[in-house]
Amino acid sequence: MKVTTKRKKREFNDDNKMFFAGVRYRLLLFIHLRHRLLPLASVSSACLLVLVFATYCLISPPGILHNPQLRHYVSFDNGLEMESKFDVETVFRVPERGGNPDHDLWSSSQSKFYFGCSKASDKFQIANEKTQPNRYLLIVTSGGLNQQRTGITDAVVVAYILNATLIVPKLDQNSYWKDSSNFDQIFDVEWFISFLSKEVKIVKELPAKAGKVTIPSMRVPRKCNVKCYLNRVLPVLNKRHVLQLSKFDYRLSNRLDKDLQKLRCRVNYHALKFTDPIREMGKKLVERMRMKTNHFIALHLRFEPDMLAFSGCYYGGGEKERMELGEIRKRWKTLRKPNPDKGRRHGRCPLSPEEIGLVLRALGYGSDVHLYVASGEIYGGEETLAPLKALFPNFHTKETIATQEELAPFITFSSRMAALDFIVCDESDVFVTNNNGNMARMLAGRRRYFGHKPTVRPNAKKLYKLFLNRNNMTWDEFSSSVRTYQIGFMGEPNEWKPGMGEFHENPSSCICEDSEAMASKIPALHQQTHDGHRKGTKNMIQGIVGANGEHGFENEKKDYVGSTKDSGDSTEELASEDEQEWFDTDYAEDLIILPGKDVSHETYLDGNLSGKTDHPEVEEFFSD
Template identity: 60%
Template sequence: MININAPDYGPKPFKLFSSWMDKVGFEEVISNALSNFRGTRPPDLLLARKLKFIKGELKVWKKKWGKDVDCIIHLKKQIDAIDYVEEYGRITDVDRSLRLDLKNEVFMLEKANLMDLKQKAKGPDKWGWGSSCGDVYDAGVVRSIIQKGFLSVSDPPFPWMNWVPLKSDQETEVWSHVGKPTAFLVPPSRDEGSARRNLWTSLQSRFYYGCSEKSQNFLEAKAKTNPSRFLLIATSGGLNQQRTGITDAVVAAYILNATLVVPTLDQKSYWKDQSNFSEIFDVEWFISYLSKDVKIVKELPAINGRVVTPYHTRVPRKCNQGCYQSRMVPLLDKKKAVILTKFDFRLSNRLATNLQKLRCRANYHALKFTDPILEMGQMLVQRMRKKSKHFIALHLRFESDMLAFSGCYYGGGDEERRDLQQIRKRWKTLHKRNPDRERRQGRCPLTPEEVGLMLRALGYDSDVHIYVASGEVYGGETTLAPLKALFPNIHSKDTIATKQELSPFASYSSRLAALDFMVSDQSDVFVTNNNGNMAKMLAGRRRYFGHKPTIRPNAKKLWRLFMDRNNMTWDEFSTTTRDYQTGFMGDPDEVKPGRGEFHENPVACICKAEESKPMIHSKVDVETSETDDEEDVENENRSHVARLASRDGSDLGHMVNLENPELEEIFSD
């Protein structure tokens, strides 16, 4: 063979990983290639042809034994299968021995991958030759991302999910990215620090209560409703985004002195649920409960003896009271009936206290699920209670669509990039995002593994029962395996109810989401891996009804901790996690008034008892979607009054259609 390591040999003619030389058949391939090569050329061209021939033979041989990545995935699936059997029954010594052999084989393959990666990191001058050698990696970049933990030696769906269930029954051992165990061992029960805390209630919660009663100067519907104004609403997105639109529609109708027609639910967007309002919410209760606040009718009646076709338009996001009055009052007086389309987040977070309290009455009291949903949801809660005195509800958004929209990268290599890029093509206006920046800014949903680590670090033991509300998790059981290793008692509506019991809801995503909403609402602790609409809606609701613990990950700080965990002990990790999560546990006063969405932090509707202790000082760094110059919307909109009153329908319609389709609906639940 040619000694390509000889001094002054120059660039290598093609890729040749050192790990290939350890594989069975490598020498035979080279030997056969040299003996089978035929050619007559000048020496330099002959050598080039010979090297090209050897490269071709190596490619054929490489395809026969396949990719190490595929082999690793296959082996890990076998390991997961044995782990799964172990969870539900006893396994034999033969199974344990097989599992150990499989793990050793995975270790050797990942070690070979690491060898290749280190070789690639030595730099292009010692690695490739022009473009024919494929991708050339900058040595400094590769070395840096390995050291920081962004890149693992394995390339299955999620490289940092390299879990090995347990050499003993006392601790969960996490394997490092380079395939060898570290000092990062998860204990079976909480440490003394977390044991001193009450994990299931907030110490300050007894001093706070929901209060949404109207004041004496709040005008009732019969005194202010204009009989010739009718407001219709077309909601948008999933169940919780639509719920936001419905509650805001009640307030909008009150501001405009209009009769509200029962809102129309979104049946066309991503969620494709054909349910109408009365199939999810108790429409009679909704109308009756709010009757003194806003006049509500089921259908648009004839106006002045004639049928009116409602005029379609749209208001800006975060439109305040002045915005509605300046834009909509002239239009309602002219058209009599107006339908506001894509009605999501179209009402400001900053309103007068009486209007905020009306918002709360609509959200927390008037919107009640139908009896079939209530009965099924309550049955699911009771079945969770039979399993354990306390339980956690985890809202896990880790579907492929969610990951694609987020712009985040989870280490799944080319396969993940291809999958998510294909999904991103659905949104033509979706801008390309920097995955590292998204993660640093806390915008990437936590992985199931990271959620499990956070909960164990906060002090929740492995015997805790968890109800998981989620769609189809990207990566399936492989992705969920780390969470199940930390918390074996994982449940969902599909595991605690029969197919027959769920059949009336099975074809309706919003009704299924309503069941998850009920269980999550009544759980002792609610946890989310994201900051989507369901998480926000439940956070606000749980504050209103007693400040039940609601854990939102402080992703801006936790991401670095997760990456560095293999360089610290479990005690260091758990202590730091508890410190970072201060202010993200659902305690009273942990979020400044006015920060975040009102539905997430309904401060105007939460009262404090006189004997309460001083407010909690938190370390919260909550992003707010409300801009500081929101009040400028009113000034900007006043200039439209005269034009709106005189324009004809075609001009108005043209103005409305200028708005691009929003992308937020994927975050709806």
């Protein structure tokens, strides 16, 4: 009896599908032949068909929207799959729910075994012991907020290497980002100076006597190591006593001894604290997201027209896209001829909003998840965002959760607006990015240091092939492949070997293993004392960040110290500078080197960095 009932129900459903498929086909056929029909018949038939079609639409949930590049499939959230007579490709159904993954989507199961550690060793000299009274170092940063942050961090380390007094760094006010903010309008300058007072002497401006001399300006090569600074920069500093280093971004090697790496971490994760107005507004934004949901994802979405034009990538918009982006691309005279396919194959093209949405759904995040999006102008506007919003209707930005009056003090300053997004992304339960820019890198490293919070970095090389062939597979096949390809790109401990990538995104020297917690997981570790391993104790530094923490939130960021094992054991990072190139260079840097010019061993005093144009927008374009 039950079998008969099920068979009848299945036959009824099949009849319904055939009926509605026939209605849709007739509607398409009517449109195609509308000019051959009599006017009166056309009007009557149109009214009838529209009425029937409207009734069907009311009882059938809408499918996911797609941009021109991604229109390869039809999707209905209720699982109904239909194949048009005009499109016989495999149907690719995107479910409304995220599924049931075999792990917690909002935390890392391994994070409790590791923690950030940046305490200096006993052999680390303090400022009073080593700073020379007649050496002053000035730094001019480059790019947007996060690129400048790398420069500020490295400037402190360089001042320590040169035994010099550091003048509070000057921010870039002339690049693409056009932000007139000074250091003390972005960062708490008093905290910066006092926190680092034992490591490096820092003053707000040159002493009057030192300021009377003409200040020489110098640009050092990228990835300049300790020997490079001592051999090339120190002689000039000794002779002139005051020296300015310009365009100071990524001018310090990844390969430093452990104490210098830990100094980097103390600067980046503790000394650089945003000003009170920025932290207070950032706190409001986070609280408003928490009022909406217990967990939320923050997405850093770079899809501006200028960025896409600069990258040379193609997103399926046809001749219109090629012409629009091609015209913008003419701004940079030295760019190579674009090769979109090669860029995609090498993982250098940012994922589109829909692609990043599909990745999140494949990883298990359903349509009920709240999404905070940090972005600038999106190429294609709402049409480009529509698929992402269809996948995640709970779509928020700082503009939607804050009033115009609240944002007024920040809205005309790109770095201050970026700082607000930085805070929300840092505090999110899951951070995801569609690009490999500096904000993505800085947040990836920061989230590792403060507890390995889930951080999704798309494996663009592998995902490219998957997106290319997705119309030939089912959703289950697609989602399974995404989860496989993303292993090693989710912010878990030990995903990368020490030294891989920029130090700011993989601060391995500042990540320690909690031996006590690890021993409780693996009892055998108790027996390994003959190898020199000792049970470690994890202690919190009280007062190292202060009552306000990094952003002034109630949940303070803590720095841990103790006799624990560093996850990056070697004082020399394992990967060479050349091996890191794919990970640590911005797209801009790869595109503007002039053919046949080797600039890796050149230092320029009072001049430009040979081999690169000095267009203000080029080097900084991908800085955030």
